[in-house]
Amino acid sequence: MADRSYSKKEKLKSRKRLGELFATGRSFSIFPVKVFFTATEMQEKGSVQAGVGVSARNFKKAVDRNRIKRLLRECYRLNKTALTEAAAAKHKALGVFFLYVGKDLPEYPALTEKMIAALNRLTDELNR
RNA sequence: CCCACAACCCGAGCUAUCGCUCCCCGUUUCGGCGGGGGGAGGAAAGUCCGGACAGCGCAGAGCAACCCACCGGUUAAGCGCCGGCCUCUCAACGCAGCAAUGCGGGCGGAGAGAGAAAGUGCCACAGAAAAUAACUACUUCUCCCCACAGUAGUGUGGGGAGAAGAAAAGGUGAAAAUGUGAGGUAAAAGCUCACAGUAAAGGCUGGUAACAGCCGUUACGGGUAAACCUUGGGUGCUGUAAUGCCAUGUAUAGGACCGCCUGAGGGCUGCUCGCCCGAGGUCCAGGGUAGGCAGCAUGAUCCUGGCAGUAAUGCCCGGGCCAGAUAAAUGAUAGUUUAGAAACAGAAUCCGGCUUACGAGGUUGUGUUUUUU
Numbered sequence: 356m357a358d359r360s361y362s363k364k365e366k367l368k369s370r371k372r373l374g375e376l377f378a379t380g381r382s383f384s385i386f387p388v389k390v391f392f393t394a395t396e397m398q399e400k401g402s403v404q405a406g407v408g409v410s411a412r413n414f415k416k417a418v419d420r421n422r423i424k425r426l427l428r429e430c431y432r433l434n435k436t437a438l439t440e441a442a443a444a445k446h447k448a449l450g451v452f453f454l455y456v457g458k459d460l461p462e463y464p465a466l467t468e469k470m471i472a473a474l475n476r477l478t479d480e481l482n483r
Numbered sequence: 484c485c486c487a488c489a490a491c492c493c494g495a496g497c498u499a500u501c502g503c504u505c506c507c508c509g510u511u512u513c514g515g516c517g518g519g520g521g522g523a524g525g526a527a528a529g530u531c532c533g534g535a536c537a538g539c540g541c542a543g544a545g546c547a548a549c550c551c552a553c554c555g556g557u558u559a560a561g562c563g564c565c566g567g568c569c570u571c572u573c574a575a576c577g578c579a580g581c582a583a584u585g586c587g588g589g590c591g592g593a594g595a596g597a598g599a600a601a602g603u604g605c606c607a608c609a610g611a612a613a614a615u616a617a618c619u620a621c622u623u624c625u626c627c628c629c630a631c632a633g634u635a636g637u638g639u640g641g642g643g644a645g646a647a648g649a650a651a652a653g654g655u656g657a658a659a660a661u662g663u664g665a666g667g668u669a670a671a672a673g674c675u676c677a678c679a680g681u682a683a684a685g686g687c688u689g690g691u692a693a694c695a696g697c698c699g700u701u702a703c704g705g706g707u708a709a710a711c712c713u714u715g716g717g718u719g720c721u722g723u724a725a726u727g728c729c730a731u732g733u734a735u736a737g738g739a740c741c742g743c744c745u746g747a748g749g750g751c752u753g754c755u756c757g758c759c760c761g762a763g764g765u766c767c768a769g770g771g772u773a774g775g776c777a778g779c780a781u782g783a784u785c786c787u788g789g790c791a792g793u794a795a796u797g798c799c800c801g802g803g804c805c806a807g808a809u810a811a812a813u814g815a816u817a818g819u820u821u822a823g824a825a826a827c828a829g830a831a832u833c834c835g836g837c838u839u840a841c842g843a844g845g846u847u848g849u850g851u852u853u854u855u856u
Contacts, residue, residue: 361502362502362503363503366811407810416528416829417528417829418828418829421814421829426815428503428815429501429502429814429815429816430815432501432502432503432815452810463815463816464816
């Protein structure tokens, strides 16, 4: 049974962690989503914390930004299983941030496709 | 009946699957799990006004800056709202007229509603001239020329030049020196008079007041203050990333400069004066923290009803508790119904307003056009 929840514990919080992520993390881009991530070794079982964001420069209205963030969260929530399992197997603490860099409002099916691609690549990076 | 506009109401429902956040109850091996419940707006928006709340300041004076500008009420407060006054504009309608139109009228609309008689500036185009007005035409005087009359001084008429008078005529303009009539004069002119108009201060009457009406007096000097300005009244600054507290952690290490009463530096809103505090201060390099609680949601609160008031609004009885996150929840997908792929749009300390954006429909009101009877 796949875990599809996305509760507070799985969210990447705190400005400090985000600052570190943008400053030192690695990144790749699968348009229209840019992914930042860091992986650190853990003694215990691994974990994943993820966050999403949109630039207010590209979307002036708060309603549009909310919509994009909700879609990103939804896509991540429904497709994250492989990634969490990989992280647990490798004993790594993974921090990920999905930044939407497109300039148009996304459609749900297209965004799901991109998200799956991004998650697959993340999983590959972990397993390497 | 259709269309447009204004005000008020509403701002989607259902089903399935997968999710988020807060509260309560139960349970727990303290990781969770189960059940129940709450979960964006009329504008949450713009941040344009006004407050609450908080911190800092609270010897004083001057200047600067900013805001307000008919009256009364309302309110916690207001540049809001309600009612009234004034000015401008104006529908129906009435009167006159063949008509164009004029006069009255006043539903409704607008007003950045103190002062243009303190001063400075500006007033496109047109026009002579846009403010202590002389272009044409007019009048008087002086000089010159011509014609006529006369012996002559001179007189009459015409033309030219100069000086002066004069805003009555012309035509321009959004606006032209208050209008009409009479007197007056060389020609004229509020120069004088009558009537009318406007303004100022005064008196009486009505009104809480703005103001209105009447009386006599004086003046008549265009507009613009959304140009500077003047007058009157008012204003501490910063905003919840405010602010108070708890916890965690490092380095009591290093370097440079200034100063310790002959005083560095700081505070007193933007400036100046003046006053006060004052033994540490500034910078570089390096190290650490960046977690939690309060603020924070029972309030100028919402709903029903009653009473007072023209109304805005206030008071009273009863009932309700209605988001509280912190990278930031309230959703995603599919189907379906209304009505067609619901429009504008997402709380971040909280209220009262204003402004702007917007959807289908309902109710009420107003207006235009056409057709039919």
